[in-house]
Amino acid sequence: MKKSVFFGALAVAGAAATASAAATLDEVKSRGKLNCGVTTGVPGFAEPDANGEWQGFDVAVCRAVAAAVLGDSTAVEFVPTTGKTRFTALASGEIDMLARNTTWTFSRDVDLKFEFTGVNYYDGQGFMVPKDLGVSSAKDLDGATVCIQTGTTTELNLADFFRSNNISYEPVPIETGAEAVQQYIAGACDVYTTDASALAAQRANFESPDDHVLLPEIVSKEPLGPLVRHGDNEWADIVRWTLNALITAEELGVTSVNVEELAAGTENPEVNRLLGSEGDLGGMLGLEADWAKNAISVAGNYGEIFEKNIGASTPIGLARGLNAQWTNGGLIYSPPFR
């Protein structure tokens, strides 16, 4: 009873915070900086380099939004959050948006009162096993010991998968990805499971990557995307359409190289609308006409960002797969700019 009163008070306080934090756009503009929540480090997605500059796939989304809103991709205050602090940081208004490979789920969207503004990476949970285990399918893993990170959706997905296939397993719960890899290599478990993108990134740094294989099964849907608070739809629109602008740019062949040239005006009306030489899409968002051009010129379009941070040419070496444009058989699809 008392607990519910306490949490009620918390919720009221949270709601009050949300209400008064409306008009995030004005706040960001007057502050001159975007407060963007990122991870404390996930290879390829968000990591500070040796000079302390944040790099990565999620970081690029933050920079694109900053460029669209403020015209300056460096006007970002990166706020590192852990899995435990990310949602309170967003709900309390400490950050304006969260780009921290967070899975879009029903309860996070509805119950925690956040607004997912799209998907920038379609991930899924995969399995890694040593080659000499001689397993070719996750369904052969009956009785295996499995290293998992605690407190994540992977734990639940794993239980679901094994139960629905009617096979048994023994979980070895571990706190962080780095420690899980250490345990897996030391042989504390037969199988290591987490998001497929993380598996690939971690395997790249193994002493002998070829001795380990990723199993073909992907047992869960993990659409990762940026999110904002409920209650400020204008701000959510800005984040949503900035991401869409990056995606559309790839579809229309707008790159960091030719964006300046194309912005002067082209034969293609959709490119013109996107880059602001035709129509007033920027004005509808409350931004400058060249908002999308600014966002794209930071690090290029979606495909360029992908290739630079996690693509086949990087040590992480992820294939586009589900994250290819819909025209190439992937799921990356932006509504039209019209």
Added chain:
Amino acid sequence: MSDTHAQSVAFVRETEIPPAPPPEAQSGAVRWMQQNLFSSVFNSILTVISFTFIAWLVINVYPWFANGIWQADSIRECRELLDGKTGACFAVLTERWNQLLFGFSYPVEGYWRPTTAFVLLLVSIAPVLARGRLPNAMFILTAIYPFLAYWLIWGGTIMTPVVALVGFVVGYMAYSRLVTRSFAMGAFGGTAAAIVTWYLGGFLVDAMPNFLALAEVPSRSMGGFMLNLILGTVCVSLSIPLGILLALGRQSNMPIVKGICVVFIEFIRGVPLITLLFVANVVLAYFLPPGTTFDLILRVIIMITMFSAAYIAEVVRGGLAALPRGQYEAADSLGLDYPQAMRLIILPQALKISIPGIVNVAVGLFKDTVLVSVISMFDTVGMIRGPIQQSTNWLGIYWELFGFAALLFFIVCYSISQYSQWLERQLQTDHR
């Protein structure tokens, strides 16, 4: 016939026998080994096992050190250079040592500032640690140091710390004027004078924001071992006086003061530190109006200080309880009032007894500062587990990084414990 006896005495030694070395078996290394390593069958077995273990350790660890790679861009390049040999990849330290020491967002051109602050810390803490051996004038530096360090590390105009310092000085002067009439008047008058000074000084700070200003560094940019040292130093130095007050309060005859102290101590001791840190980081943000920037480091300092003050209070209470009742009565019979009795008779003895306990809490507290990594602050461990271990280039490195962190902490903690042993010997007044 006086010479008759000359024949009966065969030999008379006229010089001393030169000192001979003791027999081989009774001296030197052999003797030492026999006594200390091979005194019995059981001990001999233990010795052999221990030596085997040490040798095994050295044989296995030495190549790891010797083959260590100090120059590479990533763990993959390290592996290539090692080419299958066992070896450490110290290149991560070469590339990221500055992040481990200062965090990843402290401006590189400002590294001299925390470094200077650290050197000055050693200088200004010396007169406190070795009382009576250094000129008393050095205490002036000690008094100025907190303000100087704040200015060096956080930057901004020097007027901010100067005004803060002047406020304390004015407050103290007012206190010492008024305290002759009564303690309460002194305390209130001093506080009021300080607040007025700070309020007026605020205008001065606003008026000249660039006077002797260093580039400002926000608290969010503090990190690495620097953050551990800041938290450790500040919290220990604040929590010792606070802990002493709490201990005295707990022994007080005034029921309300006593009650508050007991509740505070028992509550804080009953809650894990990590919970308090979560409260500082997460829950407070809900209750403060949005947009309020109540500095995170300050929040954490308050929480850790409260936590360690509660423990130090119990240690000091132990010291107070260990004093014979006669000491209290002696102070009363001399006609000393409460502050005098405490300052001159009770506390010097009680604190001397408490030193090992206080140092124990201090060392533990310093190591506990790594817990802030859980609330996404990038202290040494936070840097290792977050940005460095999770970077594309260094993912998969463990021993080198944590070994480095352990080395840093060991140096500090071992120095503290050596100092406390020295201090105990200095303060030893009984005849043992």
